[in-house]
Amino acid sequence: MSHTRLIIALLGLNIIAAVSSLFAAGFPMADWMAGDDAARMILAELRLPRMFTGLIVGAGLGGAGAALQGYFRNPLADPGIVGVTSGAGLGAVTALYFGFAGVFAYAVPAAAILGAGLGALLLLLIAGPRARATTLILSGVAVGALANAMTALLMNFSPNPWALSEIAYWLMGSLNNASWTEVQIALPLIAAGLALLLINRRALDALSLGEDTAASLGFDLGRVKLLIVAGTALAVGGGVAVAGAVGFVGLVVPHLLRRFVAHEAGRLILPSALGGAALLSLADTATRIMSGQGLPLYLGVATALLGAPFFLWLVRTAARRAP
Amino acid sequence: MTVLETRLLNAGYGSTPIVSDVSLEFKGGQFIALAGPNGSGKSTLLKALAGLLRPQSGQICLDGKSLRDTVPGERAKHMAYMPPDGGSVWPLVAKRIVALGRAPHLKPLRDLSPDDEVAIASALDRAGVSHLAERSIDTLSSGEKARVMLARTLATGAKILLLDEPTAALDPRHQLAVMETLQAEVMRGTLVIIAAHTLDLVARYCDSVVLLGDGCVIAQGPPKAVLTESNMVELFGAAPPGGVSGTQWKIR
Numbered sequence: 001m002s003h004t005r006l007i008i009a010l011l012g013l014n015i016i017a018a019v020s021s022l023f024a025a026g027f028p029m030a031d032w033m034a035g036d037d038a039a040r041m042i043l044a045e046l047r048l049p050r051m052f053t054g055l056i057v058g059a060g061l062g063g064a065g066a067a068l069q070g071y072f073r074n075p076l077a078d079p080g081i082v083g084v085t086s087g088a089g090l091g092a093v094t095a096l097y098f099g100f101a102g103v104f105a106y107a108v109p110a111a112a113i114l115g116a117g118l119g120a121l122l123l124l125l126i127a128g129p130r131a132r133a134t135t136l137i138l139s140g141v142a143v144g145a146l147a148n149a150m151t152a153l154l155m156n157f158s159p160n161p162w163a164l165s166e167i168a169y170w171l172m173g174s175l176n177n178a179s180w181t182e183v184q185i186a187l188p189l190i191a192a193g194l195a196l197l198l199i200n201r202r203a204l205d206a207l208s209l210g211e212d213t214a215a216s217l218g219f220d221l222g223r224v225k226l227l228i229v230a231g232t233a234l235a236v237g238g239g240v241a242v243a244g245a246v247g248f249v250g251l252v253v254p255h256l257l258r259r260f261v262a263h264e265a266g267r268l269i270l271p272s273a274l275g276g277a278a279l280l281s282l283a284d285t286a287t288r289i290m291s292g293q294g295l296p297l298y299l300g301v302a303t304a305l306l307g308a309p310f311f312l313w314l315v316r317t318a319a320r321r322a323p
Numbered sequence: 324m325t326v327l328e329t330r331l332l333n334a335g336y337g338s339t340p341i342v343s344d345v346s347l348e349f350k351g352g353q354f355i356a357l358a359g360p361n362g363s364g365k366s367t368l369l370k371a372l373a374g375l376l377r378p379q380s381g382q383i384c385l386d387g388k389s390l391r392d393t394v395p396g397e398r399a400k401h402m403a404y405m406p407p408d409g410g411s412v413w414p415l416v417a418k419r420i421v422a423l424g425r426a427p428h429l430k431p432l433r434d435l436s437p438d439d440e441v442a443i444a445s446a447l448d449r450a451g452v453s454h455l456a457e458r459s460i461d462t463l464s465s466g467e468k469a470r471v472m473l474a475r476t477l478a479t480g481a482k483i484l485l486l487d488e489p490t491a492a493l494d495p496r497h498q499l500a501v502m503e504t505l506q507a508e509v510m511r512g513t514l515v516i517i518a519a520h521t522l523d524l525v526a527r528y529c530d531s532v533v534l535l536g537d538g539c540v541i542a543q544g545p546p547k548a549v550l551t552e553s554n555m556v557e558l559f560g561a562a563p564p565g566g567v568s569g570t571q572w573k574i575r
Contacts, residue, residue, distance in 0.1 A: 073412040206423055208413050209475070212406045215375050217426045217479075218399030263413035 003267065006260050010274035014055065017281035021051040025288035045179070053178035053186060054281035057243045060190035060235035062276015063269050065250025066257075067197040070204035070265030071228045072137060075258075076314060078251040079236040082136070082229070083119045083143030085247070088240035090147040090154075091115020093167050097154045109185045109241035116237025119143050120229045136225070173244035173300025175284050182242040189241070193234030194273055196227050201266025208265055246300045248307020249276050249283075255314065325351035325386060325401075325482045325514050327372065332381035334371035335538075340379055341367040342538040351482060354509040355516040356525040358550070359535035360558055365518035366407065366487050368535070372516065373404035373485045385483075399427035403479035407487040407518075409472045414461040417471045421446055421456075424478030443478050450474035450504050466497030473501060477508065484508060486517045490524060499574050502528045526550055527569030534558065 022043065023029065032039035061079060068077040079085050095101055095111035127139040151171070158164040203224045206214040215221055239246070253275040254268055261267040283306075284299050291297045328348040335341035342364040349355055357365040370376040372383060374390050383390040385401060393401075403424065411420055424446065425439040435443070447453045450473045460468060469489065476484055489505070490498040502524050505515050509530075519525050525532060526546040534542040534549050536558050542549045546567070555562035 202426055202429065206426055208411050208415060209409060209420065209423060209472075210406055210412075212370070212375055212404065213409060213423075215395070216373050216399060216402070216404035217423065218396040219426070220395055258413075262416055262419065264415065264419060265413065 003261065006257075006271055007274065010271055010278065013278040014274060014281070017278040017285070018051050018055065020285045021054060021281050022047045024285050049180045049183050050175050050178040050284070051281065052183045053175050053242055054284045055277040056183065056186045056190050057175075057239035057246065058249055058280025059273040059277040060186075060193060060239045061246065061249040061280065062253040063194045063197055063273035064232045064235040065276070066254040066265075066268040066272035067200065067204065067228055068232060068250070069254050070268065071200075071207065071224070073207060073265075074137070075255055076251070076311075077137070078248070079232060080144065080247055080250075082140035082232060083123055083147060084116050084233050084236045085240055085245055086144040086147035086151070087119020087122075088112040088116035088237045089171060089245050090151045091118070092170065092240065092244070093151050093154050096167050096170060097158060097163065105181065106185070109182075112241035113189065113234075113237045115147070116233045116240065119147060120233040122146075124226075124229060169298070170244050171300075172298035173246040173303075174287075174296075174298045175243055176296070178242065186238045186242045189234050189238030193231045193236070193238060194269075196231030197235065198269055200224050200227055200231075201269055204265040204269075205267075244300055246280065246303055248303050248311065249280055251314075252307055252310050253279055255310075324512070326384075327483055327514060327516075328384050329372070330382045330384070332368075332371060332383060333379040334367055334376050334381075335379060336367075336376075338379070340538065342371070342535070344381070345538075345540055346381075347533060347540065347543070349514050349516060351512050351514045352509060353514055353531060354506060354529045355514070356529040356532045356546075357516065357518045357535060358520070358522060358525060358532050359541075363535040363558075364538040365535055367538075369404075369485050369487050369516065369518050373402055374398050375404065396427060399479070399481075401481055402483045402485060403476040403481040405472060405476045405484075405486040405489060407491060410468060411460050414459045416456075417452065417458050417460055417463070417474075418443065418447070418456040420460060420471055421474045421478045424475045424480075427479065442480055446474045446478035449477055449507065451500055466493050469493055469497065470501065470504075473504060477504075482513055484513055484515045486515070488519060489517055490519065490521045495572050496574060498524060499570075499572060503574070522550055522567045523570040526567045 028039045032043060064079045068079060068082065069075055091111040091114050092108050095107045100107035123139050123143050126142065127136045155164055155167055158167060203214060203219040206217045206219055211221060254272045257271045257275050258268055261271060283303055287297045287299050287302045329345050332345040333340040333343050345368060357368060359365055367376065371378060385393065390398065421443050422435060425435060425442060428439060447456055450470045452467065452470045452474050455463060455467055455471060460471065463471065473489060489501050493501065498521060506528055509515050529546055531544060532546050532549040533540060534554060542554055550567035552562045552564065552566045555567065
């Protein structure tokens with residue numbers, strides 16, 4: 001399949017995802033057709049922002065996953081692995097715990113982005129400016145563990161069951177709270193993050209041949225690393241800020257699409273962003289359809305239930321292929 | 324003509340030097356081999372020459388200009404480097420791997436130009452792997468893979484080729500093919516420097532050998548004068564009687 005046809009096919013999938021996100025799962029279609037104001041309100045103020053948030057957050061996760069897999073030269077890499085997701089989660093939970101969320105509207109997103117940025121900075125401090133990819137992976141695992149421990153500590157000390165459940169539900173990840181505010185927050189951050197990642201696509205191609213070869217081809221690997229970390233922090237942090245922790249999209253999507261770009265790391269970023277957008281949006285619609293009255297299924301739980309077995313299968317096949 | 328020289332070069336990892344006080348001069352049209360036991364500093368010297376390792380002290384000059392003052396993107400047009408047992412992490416198509424050699428010449432946001440396409444086709448041809456262009460790298464034998472990697476190095480169009488053990492792990496026919504491809508490049512005026520253990524190939528193809536022992540230059544000159552029995556015994560603790568002679572193998 002040519003690159004253009006792949007992009008067109010993915011755009012088509014996004015349109016299907018967008019339409020089903022708008023009109024599936026209990027939308028009062030007949031009322032809307034009859035020109036009912038309430039139905040129009042549901043569409044304009046609930047369905048549309050939810051659709052956009054899903055697409056934007058998914059694009060950030062998919063694109064970041066592809067860039068990280070290219071940078072680490074490892075199909076098991078995922079935004080979660082560099083500790084950025086956990087950092088963003090810790091930031092948001094801190095805001096919830098200390099009640100900043102009630103003080104001003106942007107507290108949780110701002111704290112999530114701050115957490116993602118701090119996680120990325122800590123990662124660079126531990127790994128050092130000239131760290132090899134392996135060191136960076138191990139540092140990412142360490143940063144993630146630290147952030148998760150701090151999050152657990154805050155939950156441990158949470159003053160009342162309501163605060164605890166608020167944190168726990170938030171960590172499960174969902175688009176239930178998506179409004180135009182969430183779109184306004186996520187869109188610029190994730191677009192900027194994806195742009196930073198896309199700048200590096202040639203460097204990622206060259207990295208397929210190893211760090212020495214890439215450096216000999218004139219790529220400044222220190223700069224590449226900074227841009228990849230910053231781009232991931234924005235693309236993932238922006239998503240966690242509005243939707244909580246939604247895992248495995250960044251792992252699954254690049255893996256499914258890699259064969260369509262002849263395994264070229266740089267060319268995988270854009271299709272993965274589009275694929276991530278469609279997948280997250282479709283997954284959100286599916287969880288809404290499956291959720292019963294008063295029994296909401298959380299999006300992050302659904303993607304984890306689907307993603308974890310996929311991850312296991314990937315580890316098995318990777319282990320079998322390795323020498 | 325291209326001139327690559329080192330002046331009292333010290334290079335290594337951290338603060339301990341692996342090669343010390345190396346002063347050498349190489350010119351375009353020369354086929355140079357760096358020889359010596361494992362750990363004698365061949366790879367380190369090659370990496371320093373390629374600009375991948377910052378000198379601890381001393382200088383490396385390309386056409387009289389210090390390598391330190393040359394930006395990486397510019398350096399990459401003049402020098403191509405091939406790491407030992409290089410490969411690709413992803414199962415890329417051979418032609419796309421060779422195309423990566425054009426990276427230093429690409430303009431931002433532009434795809435391969437007709438000039439690039441010509442350079443890629445020519446590199447595939449010179450390395451003798453045109454027939455493998457559309458194959459995925461993971462379906463090739465190690466010999467074919469090594470020659471695709473060589474084509475990638477040639478596609479850069481650099482006047483200096485630095486190759487770390489380009490014949491390692493290859494069967495005799497692929498070894499000869501690689502050396503002959505490199506010799507043809509030397510004929511075109513390219514400076515080719517290889518780190519090598521295959522001394523019978525070095526004796527046959529190379530103009531000059533730099534013999535390294537413990538990071539210092541022990542001897543330098545034509546293979547016959549350098550790869551002598553006494554030098555070999557001193558460095559390797561093993562030697563062919565009468566010194567290393569060139570391989571008699573021929574491709575048929």
